[in-house]
Amino acid sequence: MLTKRIIACLDVDAGRVVKGVQFSDLRDAGDPAELALTHGRAGADEVVLLDISATYQNRATLLDVVRRTARQLFIPFTVGGGIRSLDDAAAVFDAGADKVTVNSAALADPTLIGRIAHRYGSQAVIVAIDALRIGNGNGLHFGVKATGGRHATGRDAVRWASEAEQCGAGEILLTSIDRDGMRDGFDCELTRAVVNAVNIPVIASGGAGAAQHFIDVFRDGLADAALAASIFHLGITPIGELKEELQTAGIPMRWPC
Amino acid sequence: MIAIVDYKAGNLASVKKAFDHVGHEAAITADPAAISRADKIVLPGVGNFEATTALAGALQEAVVDAIRRRVPLLGICLGMQWMFDSSREAPQLRGLGLFAGECEKFPAAVKSPHVGWNQLQVAGASRLLHRLPQDSFVYFTHSYRAPVVEATVGKCEYGGAFSAVVESGQVFGVQFHPEKSGTAGLQLLRNFCEL
Numbered sequence: 001m002l003t004k005r006i007i008a009c010l011d012v013d014a015g016r017v018v019k020g021v022q023f024s025d026l027r028d029a030g031d032p033a034e035l036a037l038t039h040g041r042a043g044a045d046e047v048v049l050l051d052i053s054a055t056y057q058n059r060a061t062l063l064d065v066v067r068r069t070a071r072q073l074f075i076p077f078t079v080g081g082g083i084r085s086l087d088d089a090a091a092v093f094d095a096g097a098d099k100v101t102v103n104s105a106a107l108a109d110p111t112l113i114g115r116i117a118h119r120y121g122s123q124a125v126i127v128a129i130d131a132l133r134i135g136n137g138n139g140l141h142f143g144v145k146a147t148g149g150r151h152a153t154g155r156d157a158v159r160w161a162s163e164a165e166q167c168g169a170g171e172i173l174l175t176s177i178d179r180d181g182m183r184d185g186f187d188c189e190l191t192r193a194v195v196n197a198v199n200i201p202v203i204a205s206g207g208a209g210a211a212q213h214f215i216d217v218f219r220d221g222l223a224d225a226a227l228a229a230s231i232f233h234l235g236i237t238p239i240g241e242l243k244e245e246l247q248t249a250g251i252p253m254r255w256p257c
Numbered sequence: 258m259i260a261i262v263d264y265k266a267g268n269l270a271s272v273k274k275a276f277d278h279v280g281h282e283a284a285i286t287a288d289p290a291a292i293s294r295a296d297k298i299v300l301p302g303v304g305n306f307e308a309t310t311a312l313a314g315a316l317q318e319a320v321v322d323a324i325r326r327r328v329p330l331l332g333i334c335l336g337m338q339w340m341f342d343s344s345r346e347a348p349q350l351r352g353l354g355l356f357a358g359e360c361e362k363f364p365a366a367v368k369s370p371h372v373g374w375n376q377l378q379v380a381g382a383s384r385l386l387h388r389l390p391q392d393s394f395v396y397f398t399h400s401y402r403a404p405v406v407e408a409t410v411g412k413c414e415y416g417g418a419f420s421a422v423v424e425s426g427q428v429f430g431v432q433f434h435p436e437k438s439g440t441a442g443l444q445l446l447r448n449f450c451e452l
Contacts, residue, residue, distance in 0.1 A: 001375065001376065001414065002371065002373050002374070002375045002415055003373060003374045003375070003394065004373075005373050005374065040439070045373070045374055070270075070271070070274065071274060072278075074275060074278065074436060074437060074438070074439055074440075074442060074443055075396070075437055075438075075439050076396060076437050093268045093270075094268075094270065096270055096271065096274065097268075098268065098271060098437060120267055120268060120303075120304075121266075121267050121303040121304035121305075122304075122370070122400075123303060123370060123372065123398040123399075124267070124268070124303070170370065170372070170398075171372065199368055199369065200368070200370070200372075201368065201370075201372045201373070224368070224372070224373070225373070254374040254394040257374075257394055257439060257440075
């Protein structure tokens with residue numbers, strides 16, 4: 001049976017893993033290559049490395065970190081942050097990434113998605129969407145923010161996900177800005193709305209704090225995969241224990257692995 | 258030396274890294290002469306079946322000649338699909354026809370592409386799957402699938418059964434990515450190296 005995936009995310013700034021609360025207040029959490037390997041051994045189904053400083057400081061993604069990480073990691077490895085062009089993506093693939101995430105640059109020019117997909121395949125292109133709740137009740141909808149959650153785009157997250165799929169995206173990485181770093185659960189409403197609008201896998205992100213949150217986002221949010229950062233590297237929830245608990249709750253997991 | 262055939266279909270570096278890791282020298286090459294000299298050949302590849310047009314001509318001849326000389330050949334993902342007769346993805350093209358049948362899309366009832374970790378059901382005697390436990394998890398990412406045929410030694414279920422591993426003589430094909438399938442995948446690559 002196809003399992004639900006648990007993805008460990010490393011937010012990287014200046015070559016170190018950091019984790020903020022609602023996209024700010026950063027704390028040092030270690031060496032990315034070492035942590036990626038640790039997470040892989042602990043049972044992570046994939047590892048995502050996001051260069052969180054790249055977009056606004058206009059820095060190249062940390063290719064040496066990608067190279068060091070990829071050398072030892074034999075599970076899917078995704079790199080994102082600051083990928084603005086096909087050449088940026090090519091550099092990251094050459095350094096050993098299996099997939100890239102594109103966010104702000106794809107919002108500015110959606111054809112970037114298709115250009116990367118044409119060369120590396122759709123399976124290698126994840127469109128990352130940072131979504132924010134707007135309004136409530138019947139008026140609730142989800143906006144899209146660019147450049148690390150700083151700029152409103154006027155786009156609707158559900159419509160943008162669907163457009164990204166048509167442009168050639170292989171997966172959607174959907175982050176709730178409202179829940180990011182809060183550890184009070186994923187935004188299941190947001191996740192379900194996007195899952196129902198597309199036919200490609202959706203990775204839910206933002207808000208992981210306990211095993212029940214993962215159960216909720218797989219059952220109620222209909223997510224294909226769930227991503228978390230701080231609860232894994234700060235050692236709050238060992239991945240193995242999490243997977244065992246999810247499996248006991250009836251969520252198909254790759255466990256033991 | 259293991260030759261990893263470069264026909265511009267996706268990123269081959271991870272396949273080479275995995276062979277490095279299991280201690281076997283491998284080189285990425287698009288040179289038919291290098292392929293003819295290789296002890297073993299790997300045909301990786303992701304993306305559209307149309308990408309296999311880049312194999313037509315000298316590369317295909319080198320591969321077919323190697324098969325005739327019983328040089329072990331491993332097709333991965335699109336490389337495996339190319340070993341079948343054809344694919345609905347590019348019906349105007351022909352595959353190598355080493356295995357009978359046509360690759361087709363997943364039924365509409367399941368999400369496509371099939372992305373993630375799924376279980377491998379060992380369905381026959383296999384040298385490639387030596388020491389791989391029944392129901393091992395391996396990583397898939399594909400939109401088209403190959404039918405279950407006589408040479409199928411590993412099956413997978415996703416909207417019905419399809420070929421995850423085919424094996425006939427010295428010709429092997431895997432739909433999943435052994436280079437991305439953790440310890441199970443590395444064991445499979447080791448098995449291929451030790452043939």
